[in-house]
Amino acid sequence: MCATLIGGMDRLKRDYINTARNSGVDLKVxxxxxxxxxxxxxxxxxxxVFTNKVSHAARREVMSYAKANDIPVQMLHSCGVSTxxxxxxxxxx
Structure with missing residues (x-):
């Protein structure tokens, strides 16, 4: 399965990808x-979408795209690896 993460911290990008890989998910960050x-x-x-680390404009753009293409969206405030x-x-x- 392929998933996309919007937001988060630059220094955790590799950790996000490794965590997703361990869950059997190919993650775009x-x-x-x-x-x-x-x-x-x-x-x-x-x-x-990690809402505390992304601009309102980027969130609106992604939400619009996801709605148009029937892609489920999870919006989370925290941006940790455990989240x-x-x-x-x-x-x-």
Missing amino acids: FTGKENRIADKVGNSKLVI LRQALDGFNA
Whole structure:
């Protein structure tokens, strides 16, 4: 399964990817500083947004894309690795 993470901390990017890989998920990570994030989401089965680390404009763009393409979105305030693990485990359950 492919998922996309929007937000989070740059220094944890590798940890996010490794945590997802351990759950059997291929994770694309965008910390929110990139332009035109929605174009890069692609064919993800899940979008996770860490709301405390992403701009309102980026969140709106991704939400609009996800809604148009019927992709489920999980919006979480915390941006820790354990929060990502819980989100992925909850989606796989």
